[in-house]
Amino acid sequence: ALVSATEMLNKAHEGHYAVGAFNINNMEWTKAILLAAEEAKSPVMLGVSEGAAKYMCGFKTVVAMVKEIHDNLGITVPVALHLDHGSYDGAKACIEAGFTSVMFDGSHYAFEENLEKSKEMIELAHSKGLSIECEVGGIGGEEDGVTSMGELADPQECKTIAELGVDFLAAGIGNIHGKYPANWAGLNFERLGEIQNVTNGKPLVLHGGSGIPADQIAKAISLGVSKINVNTELQLVFAAATREYIEAGKDTEGKGYDPRKLLKPGADAIKAKVIAMMEEFGSAGKA
Ligand code: G3H
Ligand code: ZN
Numbered sequence: 620a621l622v623s624a625t626e627m628l629n630k631a632h633e634g635h636y637a638v639g640a641f642n643i644n645n646m647e648w649t650k651a652i653l654l655a656a657e658e659a660k661s662p663v664m665l666g667v668s669e670g671a672a673k674y675m676c677g678f679k680t681v682v683a684m685v686k687e688i689h690d691n692l693g694i695t696v697p698v699a700l701h702l703d704h705g706s707y708d709g710a711k712a713c714i715e716a717g718f719t720s721v722m723f724d725g726s727h728y729a730f731e732e733n734l735e736k737s738k739e740m741i742e743l744a745h746s747k748g749l750s751i752e753c754e755v756g757g758i759g760g761e762e763d764g765v766t767s768m769g770e771l772a773d774p775q776e777c778k779t780i781a782e783l784g785v786d787f788l789a790a791g792i793g794n795i796h797g798k799y800p801a802n803w804a805g806l807n808f809e810r811l812g813e814i815q816n817v818t819n820g821k822p823l824v825l826h827g828g829s830g831i832p833a834d835q836i837a838k839a840i841s842l843g844v845s846k847i848n849v850n851t852e853l854q855l856v857f858a859a860a861t862r863e864y865i866e867a868g869k870d871t872e873g874k875g876y877d878p879r880k881l882l883k884p885g886a887d888a889i890k891a892k893v894i895a896m897m898e899e900f901g902s903a904g905k906a
Pocket of ligand 1: 666795825849850852
């Protein structure tokens with residue numbers, strides 16, 4: 620069965636590694652990531668943005684699809700189905716639909732309102748046995764058409780939200796969604812360290828996990844990051860592998876146009892990338 624993410628992330632925090640939260644878009648993504656986790660013997664979180672859920676015909680469809688694929692493949696490692704960057708209404712809907720973890724992202728509200736809504740959502744999620752992530756300080760870049768500025772989170776605000784009993788906390792430390800620009804300043808470790816100090820060892824979440832150099836990932840984990848969100852990286856490897864297949868003319872050979880063949884190089888590329896990231900994050904072999 621799918622599980623809440625609390626235990627896997629607390630273990631990751633104690634063990635100084637991070638669990639990947641990989642965003643899914645469809646059956647191919649789901650299958651590739653679950654197979655990767657099983658092969659790497661790693662716990663895993665499947666992230667679902669509200670936009671992706673809409674694309675997959677709603678939260679209930681996502682829950683049904685993920686559960687069936689999980690059982691059909693005989694997955695034995697811990698898997699959490701997590702709403703990524705949830706709105707107030709979206710998080711409530713996911714709690715009802717059967718997700719096992721939700722993020723309530725109130726970072727675009729004024730802090731008092733974020734605090735009030737986060738408190739309500741933490742109580743609701745916990746009353747139903749789900750784990751919950753909240754966010755302080757916007758993450759840079761663009762996601763589902765919403766652009767935020769990528770400020771550094773205020774440690775005092777992080778402390779206040781942590782004390783509400785949130786299970787893990789996303790805080791802006793100079794990370795950006797999507798590709799990192801050439802002039803990116805890198806993660807702000809001083810701020811990350813301060814946030815970990817005032818939040819009393821709460822597992823922290825690093826968004827925008829695509830394209831961060833390995834040494835910065837390792838340092839972030841050493842400073843309390845226990846969950847790393849990855850979306851763009853998997854889209855890039857899928858697109859590149861699919862392009863290669865088509866440019867080589869393989870879709871025109873035999874039945875190469877069959878979607879089960881056409882989408883296979885991309886799905887294999889996702890699986891390989893996820894395994895490599897599980898090794899990099901240190902979660903491989905931990906399930
Ligand atoms: O919430 C999802 C992530 O933060 C993904 O960021 O697309 O840069 O990997 P990314
Ligand atoms: Zn994110």
